[in-house]
Amino acid sequence: SQTIHQWPATLVQPVGSPLSLECTVEGTSNPNLYWYRQAAGRGLQLLFYSVGIGQISSEVPQNLSASRPQDRQFILSSKKLLLSDSGFYLCAWRRSGSGANVLTFGAGSRLTVL
């Protein structure tokens, strides 16, 4: 069976510090990978998605970036955090290819920027 892992679960960072959130998927190959952010009262916002190694699509211009160094690894980064980066970050995956495949989410990473 497939599993998705996300870490760290919680993070408190000062403004201007760097960020790295990591997500890995097990039990499948060539998944489509996604980063979403859930800010208080604002629903889910798609930040990045990837259909393969090194292929990143950005949905929202911001000071965040994403990378996919390996097939089942997806990393969300920032060089300098802003207060507005606070939120709940969710990684998700779905099978590649056509068909209404399901999005499966990780447990999330709570980021507080002070």
Place this chain on the structure above:
Amino acid sequence: AQSVTQLDSHVSVSEGTPVLLRCNYSSSYSPSLFWYVQHPNKGLQLLLKYTSAATLVKGINGFEAEFKKSETSFHLTKPSAHMSDAAEYFCVVTLERDFNKFYFGSGTKLNVKP
């Protein structure tokens, strides 16, 4: 353009009474529709999905939803609420032409009173 509207931001029911969470969508194409549940500080879990098969879809934990094309609705129901159903629920739509775009509703918080 595609959009998802969850008509109630908060719903409160008593334990043992029926649950109705409303969702309407707009789409120019054949949609696939999903309901997800999120407990506090957790990831999103799939409850059920509609992908152009039977219009009445049964999901986990006794939930079901009916796809009504004429009304562009996909309301979530449960005959009898349980305390453990208290959570936030998201209606989601995706389109056959672009499975990387999942459109999330703004969420409905369900409160279950003892």
